[in-house]
Amino acid sequence: MSASHIKVPAGGEKIVPGQTVPDHPIIPFIEGDGIGVDITPVMIKVIDAAVQKAYGGEKKIHWMEVFAGEKSTQLYGPDEWLPQETFDALREYSVSIKGPMTTPVGGGIRSLNVALRQELDLYQCVRPVRYFKGVPSPLKDPSKTDMVIFRENTEDIYAGIEWQAMSDGAKKVIAFLQNEMGVTKIRFPDSSAIGIKPVSKQGTERLVRAAIKYAVANDRASVTLVHKGNIMKFTEGGFRDFGYALAKNEFGATEIDGGPWCKFANPNTGREIIVKDVIADAFLQQILLRPAEYDVIATLNLNGDYVSDALAAQVGGIGIAPGANISDQCAVFEATHGTAPKYAGLDKVNPGSLILSAEMMLRHMGWVDAADRVIKGMEAAIGDKVVTYDFARLMDGATEVSCSAFGDAMIERM
Numbered sequence: 001m002s003a004s005h006i007k008v009p010a011g012g013e014k015i016v017p018g019q020t021v022p023d024h025p026i027i028p029f030i031e032g033d034g035i036g037v038d039i040t041p042v043m044i045k046v047i048d049a050a051v052q053k054a055y056g057g058e059k060k061i062h063w064m065e066v067f068a069g070e071k072s073t074q075l076y077g078p079d080e081w082l083p084q085e086t087f088d089a090l091r092e093y094s095v096s097i098k099g100p101m102t103t104p105v106g107g108g109i110r111s112l113n114v115a116l117r118q119e120l121d122l123y124q125c126v127r128p129v130r131y132f133k134g135v136p137s138p139l140k141d142p143s144k145t146d147m148v149i150f151r152e153n154t155e156d157i158y159a160g161i162e163w164q165a166m167s168d169g170a171k172k173v174i175a176f177l178q179n180e181m182g183v184t185k186i187r188f189p190d191s192s193a194i195g196i197k198p199v200s201k202q203g204t205e206r207l208v209r210a211a212i213k214y215a216v217a218n219d220r221a222s223v224t225l226v227h228k229g230n231i232m233k234f235t236e237g238g239f240r241d242f243g244y245a246l247a248k249n250e251f252g253a254t255e256i257d258g259g260p261w262c263k264f265a266n267p268n269t270g271r272e273i274i275v276k277d278v279i280a281d282a283f284l285q286q287i288l289l290r291p292a293e294y295d296v297i298a299t300l301n302l303n304g305d306y307v308s309d310a311l312a313a314q315v316g317g318i319g320i321a322p323g324a325n326i327s328d329q330c331a332v333f334e335a336t337h338g339t340a341p342k343y344a345g346l347d348k349v350n351p352g353s354l355i356l357s358a359e360m361m362l363r364h365m366g367w368v369d370a371a372d373r374v375i376k377g378m379e380a381a382i383g384d385k386v387v388t389y390d391f392a393r394l395m396d397g398a399t400e401v402s403c404s405a406f407g408d409a410m411i412e413r414m
């Protein structure tokens with residue numbers, strides 16, 4: 001077993017699910033690969049300042065670095081991409097935040113991000129998409145884009161069950177499909193890679209339940225199930241059918257005009273919540289043309305990945321696209337974007353996505369005043385046109401600042 005590299009900060013306490021968050025919580029963080037080295041320290045500085053301004057020293061986060069990705073291989077050994085003690089810490093301390101981690105295309109290691117989500121059963125990937133006034137956008141009225149994506153985070157083709165073309169595994173699976181299952185439609189069986197897409201009733205239900213509960217708690221108008229069930233009838237189509245059945249069975253939804261759309265009254269406000277569905281390709285054009293018609297989105301893993309970046313672009317790009325991975329026991333907050341390797345170490349990129357992910361974390365902890373300060377700082381810096389390169393290149397009269405200077409600009413304006 002490799003040596004421990006995690007140093008537990010003195011004076012902090014664990015957050016225990018179901019109990020009040022202590023005033024001095026220990027929060028594990030993973031710095032992340034690529035631009036992680038730029039954005040993570042800025043996020044910590046901004047969050048510490050917001051907490052200090054909100055609570056005047058009464059509350060304070062005790063940050064605890066845990067390791068994954070390239071930094072972990074340097075510390076623990078060349079093959080140690082995700083040490084066991086990192087998993088253990090994320091589970092034990094229950095609320096954490098991470099920077100992005102690199103996944104090579106084709107061969108090499110499988111995604112560490114996906115591995116974390118699967119191992120910790122972080123089945124909800126929650127990605128809110130909202131507009132900040134002044135951010136440059138390709139839309140005429142980006143303020144109409146206000147959605148919260150609930151992306152299923154443990155199933156679908158992200159389960160990583162696949163075999164390389166012409167490998168023994170692919171040959172075996174193809175032979176099984178042809179000989180035992182009567183499959184005749186693999187166009188080039190001798191040179192096909194093969195992947196498996198598991199989509200379960202249980203997995204769908206817990207995700208759609210979380211999305212509908214969110215809509216109820218936040219008085220949202222609709223929940224849309226986004227799928228490609230016309231083509232993948234039992235996986236994506238199953239997601240839709242399981243989702244509708246859950247809305248009816250657990251929330252008392254009734255069909256509108258013979259279905260399948262249905263509706264129920266929000267038990268808190270009496271306002272109607274519509275549960276509807278849309279095929280993924282149609283959804284991608286409608287979010288550009290009629291974004292106001294969509295609110296809470298529940299979708300499968302791959303669709304959710306595509307939709308997250310597409311929706312982020314509508315409100316200014318993945319520089320300000322936050323997110324959270326949530327299980328019934330713990331939460332790991334992380335930005336929607338990746339490691340943007342060409343910018344690594346340049347102190348250039350927008351730290352906004354990770355800062356807003358931390359803002360979600362503060363709200364999750366019930367530290368609402370600190371979270372509000374973060375939003376205030378962000379809105380004011382953007383309002384003053386003090387922005388990083390990604391916004392500056394699309395804004396007239398902007399002052400382009402570095403990643404760290406943007407963090408400072410936020411702090412000055414909290």
Ligand SMILES: NC(=O)C1=CN([C@@H]2O[C@H](COP(=O)(O)OP(=O)(O)OC[C@H]3O[C@@H](n4cnc5c(N)ncnc54)[C@H](OP(=O)(O)O)[C@@H]3O)[C@@H](O)[C@H]2O)C=CC1
Pocket residue numbers: 035099100101102103104113318319334335336337338339340341349350351352353390
């Ligand atoms: N959760 C995670 O850890 C994720 C990890 N990844 C991994 O990251 C690696 C790189 O992926 P890639 O496809 O390049 O996608 P990235 O999201 O890393 O970057 C794509 C482009 O998005 C823009 N961008 C990303 N982050 C920021 C930011 N903070 N501020 C401003 N602009 C930003 C840049 O655009 P421009 O060039 O226009 O300036 C950048 O070139 C891959 O290994 C991938 O697997 C990807 C997504 C999520």
Ligand SMILES: O=C(O)CCC(=O)C(=O)O
Pocket residue numbers: 101102103111112113114305308336338
């Ligand atoms: O794990 C990765 O490398 C990419 C993940 C991703 O794109 C996402 O979760 O949005």
Ligand SMILES: [Mg+2]
Pocket residue numbers: 305306308309336
């Ligand atoms: Mg993605």
